[in-house]
Amino acid sequence: MQIPVIDLAPYLDFDGELGGGDKEELDLKLKIMCSEVSRTLRETGALLVKDPRCTAQDNDRFLDMMEKYFEMPDEFKRRQERPHLHYQVGVTPEGVEVPRSLVDEEMQEKLRAMPTEFQPSTPTGPDPKWRYMWRVGPRPSNTRFKELNSEPVIPEGFPEWRDTMDSWGNKMIAAIEAVAEMAAVGFGLQKGAFTSIMKQGPHLLAPTGSDLRHHGQIGTVFAGYHYDLNFLTIHGRSRFPGLNIWLRNGQKMEVKVPVGCLLIQTGKQIEWLTAGECIAGMHEVVVTDRTIDAIRLASEENRSLWRVSSTLFSHIASDAVLKPLGHFVDSPLASKYPPMCAGEFVEQELSAINLKGNKGDV
Template identity: 65%
Template sequence: MELPVIDLAPYLSSQAANEDSADSLSETDALKRLCKHVADCLKEAGALVVRDPRCSTEDNDRFLDMMETYFGKPDEFKRQQARPDLHYQVGVTPEGVELPRSAVDSSVCADVNGLSEENRPQLPTGPDPKWRYMWRVGPRPGKTRFQELNAEPVIPPGFPEWADVMNTWGRKMIAAVEVVAEMLAIGFGLERDAITNLMHQGPHLLAPTGSDLSRYGKGTVFAGYHYDLNVMTIHGKSRFPGLFIWLRDGTRVPVKVPDGCLLLQAGKQLEWLTGGECKAGMHEVAVSEQTLQAVERARREGRSLWRVSSTVFGHIASDANLQPLGHFADSPTAHLYPPIAAGEFVEAELSAINLKRQRVQVQPGTTDQAAVIIDEDT
């Protein structure tokens, strides 16, 4: 199966032509159908592919070139940019730190047991062997209860182009997320700005991963079976295949992103906002036979063997309330998603996957406390 490709150009054109009217965008039947298609795709597959004329292949290549150079630096150099005191939400996260959700959440493992043999993921019990770099995208609030989630960025020495490359690509990707968020809201019968208003000054992150394909072979799981904790995730095309997603019916699908396109996935915050109507998409990154074929081509051409994901996490603002929106508040499953500050939700999720010292667990269905401390890291 190939994910549908949705061209954002018609919506962008209508947006530009109707800048002075807040309601006109949702009045065109063709645009309504397009927005409904976006909502249906995220509901059924947890993911879709979009083409945004503002996000070029050249921008993505410039970003990937720089990150391949960075991840290829010695480990001791990269570790200087780690900020564990800030929950690794800026700077680098070394390999062997982040735990996949499947390693810490019994409900995720229970779901896996219900899958057919050919659709089951591997379930590593230890941390992921990937590196990640977190770079803040866009403005942050002047006042917030969650300073660690809104910290200043870290720039590695020897990369004078770093801030420009990261900001240019990160802002373009977030702009695409915001357009999809508007279309999704219209498709779900909400106000056009229902989601984007909550995203204003959110702790958005350009968060590329780096996986060393010169060290790890077939079957290696770089990112174990998990969902993303944010509202929506967007990826530029990677130079190496290996991303697999699970559809709502439990089918495991290798992702193929056409040139010039972007992959978008639903996150846990979106599941919360829709009262479970749009589930967070489960996925993993693993070395497949196709990955090895791409490695051999890269070797012959003298290219880097680091698999870099061109990833941006779009977030709800830390101090905003996370709860089912509009008519989703009346859905039969709305009670499973109690109100919680987005920042509290994020901190609890980070604790569960070993990025925050105090281990906290968030589970749908909690009624008295949305965040429950389960132990202390040392």
């Protein structure tokens, strides 16, 4: 199965009111596009989009800077580490984040029941990847979840840092918002059902850095099998392949992101809001044969051997309530998704993957 590429340009050019007014007058092509977006997210947990506001040049500028950062000595990078803020700003060193599949017994049972060819790679410990967390967009002046809305950390010697991070981050959030509106219409909700509760969310531009010079062996697991805890995740194209996703039917699939496209994945928060109509997509990042080919080519061309993902986690606002929306309240699965503050949900999830101490920990 191929994941379709949705060109957002016709939707962005449309100046009518999708999901409101006289539905008979809606542009048929856009209604079909919205249905395609919701169907693809439901069936695959992933979507490829082309957004004229997010260019390959924007992505390259960002990757160039992050390669330069991750190539810095470890002791320099550790100056941007903020464990007391649950690593939600600044750098997370390799060997900190624990894959969900290592700590979730229910998930481990499901993995053992999978057909062998669809089983994920088995991580042996915490992920050997670095990550940088950068808040994008306005923050609430009054919130119960201060540590999820902390001030950003800027490394010394990178004068272009704030502008590059904010520029690429805001462009990717704009793409997410368009997809969120289209998905809402496709799911039979009001156009702003998702975007209205995303306002001032703790959106995170969170690029990972994986050192292929030291961890470039076939089968190395950079990000063990897991789902994302946020609303929707968006990535620009990485210079090194290695991302596998699992479709809703359990099939494993290697993702190939075309140049100039963005990859969107469903997180746990959209699963909550749709009462499981759309489930959080499972995925992993592993060194594959295609990664090895890309390493060889980059070595020949004297390019960086850090695999950078330009990942952005879009979130529901921390103080907003996560609960099934609209007609999803009547879903037979709605009771599995009780109302709770999005910030409370995030804190629970962070505890499970070792980024936030359990209650009672110092």
